[in-house]
Amino acid sequence: MSASLHVALVRLAAWLAIILLGVPVAAGLAGVIAPAFGWLPALGGHEPTLEHWQALTRRPGLAGMVALSYASGLASAALALAIVALFIGVFLHSRWFGAVQRLLSPLLAVPHAAAAIGLAFLLSPSGLVSRWLSPWASGWQFPPNYLFPGDPYGLALILGLTLKEVPFLLLMSLAALPQCRARERMRVARALGYRPLAGFLKAVMPGLYPLLRLPLYAVIAFASSTVDVALILGPSTPPPLAVAVMRWLNDPDLAMRFMASAGALLQFAVTLTALASWWLLERLVARALRDWPGDGRRRFGERVGALLGGGAIGLVVVLVLASLAGLILWSLAAYWPFPEAWPQPLTPRNWLRGAGGFVDPLAQAALIGGVATLIALVLVTGALEAETFRHRPPRAGVQWLLYLPLLVPSVAFLFGLVLMQTQAGLTPGLAAVIGGHAIFVLPYVFLSLAESYRRLDPRWTQLARSLGASPAGVFWRVRLPLLTTPLLTAAAVGFAVSIGQYLPTLLLGAGRISTITTEAVTLASGGDRRLTAVYALLQLLLPALGFALALGLPRLLLRRRAGLLSRP
């Protein structure tokens, strides 16, 4: 390949990545603005009007919906951050750190819906925990009468979101810790007499937090606008705003789509308000604590912190493992009356009964995930390779662009894209769904791969060039092979993200394309726990296979190239 062609292709990939991240979000948002104010000729809206906003404000319970979305977004993010900070502060230097890290990392691959279903089955009145406590401890002969999931305050929703956000923030922290020289900072602090938690909060956290800011914003944006988790764990009357918007835009009455557009814009505003509130809180905390690191106190609730941090992270691990156990039990249960702790007999019948229905959605999910991941991987590799052309660090804007699809509520911009599709007379289908998945897969693939790509020792390139390799040769024959393991890991991450997607499949496929995830969410709202458990487990199966391949393939193919395996 000639050098100029290589450069042109790499630049093209980088530009396509930027376009894929930026254009659909911007266009989608624009696409809901016009209908919200009455303009959508395809559905007979020809002149601007505020009537749809008035209709929206007349909806019963709107204030409750907004409050739920806002509060669950902020509360779950704050909880997750507190748990992660306490845990790192207390355990960074203990051997538990590695163990918990290994336990929590795979949780990132668990689709949101599967985690939510598992939690619902665990803590509901007739769930596993209540069975294990009955009747010997609780005295319950019948399922007790409390509302979970779906309590009116959204506590179940907040708990479910927190469980998924803790592993995400923890992994982002692990990547950020070396960047802010956490170990050196901690050594200095401890050599000066600081206990671990005080040292972490005063010396490391101020450097770590700025690196966690964008991931936190993404967490808040997701939590304040989630649809699938809220459908499973959230209250239903009123539901969180995003769920209500989904209902309106699926209303058979097409005229409802105008109000749904207004609702989607309102969701955007709610998420922005939640983000702005967090930002304000950040400032206030930073200001209040300005002199705190210098007050000379060497301890900060070390014992309470250790108890809270260890307890909370332990609870997260236990809840997730117990959820998984519950799913497995339910999927194998035949007759399982209430206080029994164990279903008898165990049967494969639910799996056989489901087999007729789940093969197609599984294949569909694998196909969509595979293609979307491939697209993302090509574009991300191109974008990272393009960075090597310029010999300076990437600008801060790149980071924001990367997070754009994670910061704008997907219900808002995806719905705009659907309306544009309608207006343009395009038929929704597989291509649109794959494209939609790629938007969400790309940021995660980038985040997963960027560190390894940028950290690759530049002397490899210099060496290869001095031996006569062209830039294209260096890329194909040196850089990509050296990065085999990180590339495969990034692919597995991307695939897992795609499998977990609910909204893009539903909206861009116009309900005609069903994956294992859309089916699982639909089943979860019905009453068939056994079949729901089967689907939730299958949802876990695909990402697990992806990671098994990503970790196993290099070991198999590269067993005579051990130097490539030990590479980070």
Added chain:
Amino acid sequence: MNPREITMPSSDSLILDAVRIALDGRSLLALDLAVAPGEIVTVMGPSGVGKSTLLDYVAGFLPTAFSASGAVRLGELELTALPAEARHVGLLFQDPLLFPHLSVAGNLAFGMRAGGNRRERRRRIDAALDEVGLGGYAERDPATLSGGQKARVALLRVLLSRPRAMLLDEPFSKLDATRRDELRRLVFAQVRERRLPTLMVTHDAADAQAAGGRVIELDLPSDAG
């Protein structure tokens, strides 16, 4: 206040009692040593001989891959079982490692023991800065300081924490020749004035000469090839 936090002027020796450190069962180094108050003992030897590991061990940072036997004491006080933060052993690293999120004064306040109101703490910081020729630098961003200035701030930060012994991990190796000389004099004068038993690890024979104390040569274990 925690009684452990109250410190008398140091008059205790730093004692390494039959210390043996091994990695994967392979013996790395063995040392028996008493460093008197105000004495500076230099540890020299080729790379990989475990000089930094020795300091890690004394300071309480020994990575779990290593195993160690023997004991570290400060006078009568047994340090071996104490966590790093309870040992009151000051560490000066190769890099100054000033916290980038704090000003120069903030870094020094971080090192200072708790107690005293804000104005009083600030007065002590200004006095300390004056003493090393950095008067008026309190509000500066550490990133704007020169290498020699950073090293002096790092030294003050350790001294303000009132350590009872000092460990120097090649603290002058990243400075140019003139700065190195200046800082060496400053550090040695300070540890002698405070009568701190001091252990210095270095590659540089000039460091050992300037310290003027005992020099311990560590050798690679013979089976390491």
